[in-house]
Amino acid sequence: KQEVTQIPAALSVPEGENLVLNCSFTDSAIYNLQWFRQDPGKGLTSLLLIQSSQREQTSGRLNASLDKSSGRSTLYIAASQPGDSATYLCAVAGGTSYGKLTFGQGTILTVHP
Amino acid sequence: DVKVTQSSRYLVKRTGEKVFLECVQDMDHENMFWYRQDPGLGLRLIYFSYDVKMKEKGDIPEGYSVSREKKERFSLILESASTNQTSMYLCASSLRFGGNEQFFGPGTRLTVL
DSSP: OOOEEEEOSEEEEETTOOEEEEEEESOOOEEEEEEEEEOTTSOEEEEEEEETTOSEEEETTEEEEEETTTTEEEEEEOSOOGGGOEEEEEEEEETTEEEEEEEOOOEEEEEEO | OOOEEESOSEEEEOTTOOEEEEEEESSOOSEEEEEEEETTTEEEEEEEEEETTEEEEOSOOTTEEEEEEETTEEEEEESSOOGGGOEEEEEEEESSTTTSOOEEOOOEEEEEO
């Protein structure tokens, strides 16, 4: 059974700092990995999707990498801003249940001015 | 832009009531999903559907059923609501099975009294 772990559980940084969120998964037979952002009481917003054949994806100040063989992904946020404060969730699709996403518990990010 | 809408943001029901949660997507996606999100347990898949009238159980289908009569609409049904079904319910859709980005709706916060 696929298990997804996110470290750290919470992170508080000053504005302007570059930061890295980590995600690990136990079954490397995945179709893709997706990073989401969730604001309190809201739905999930898709940030980046990395297919299993890709090593990284970039969108603006966000860069996500994937090392399938070691079961790891990182989300890099450059020049963090208070508006980046949210919960960041990592999810993988694949293994024996392709299409279904298995989620990590999330990292709660606070960027203070 | 993909748009996934859910019929209610907040819903309060009584124990034993039959509850319908509706989800509509406007991008002709084949796949639709229902998740619930609980503190400490994260997001868990209840049911998913990969085509009209097709459905598959997720990780926690007990106490729920689903209906997909039209491609754009996926309904989650609580046959007899119980207090342990108080949760945030999130609907998602994706273009095809396995390799594509999932897009989420805003969520329905259901409280069962």
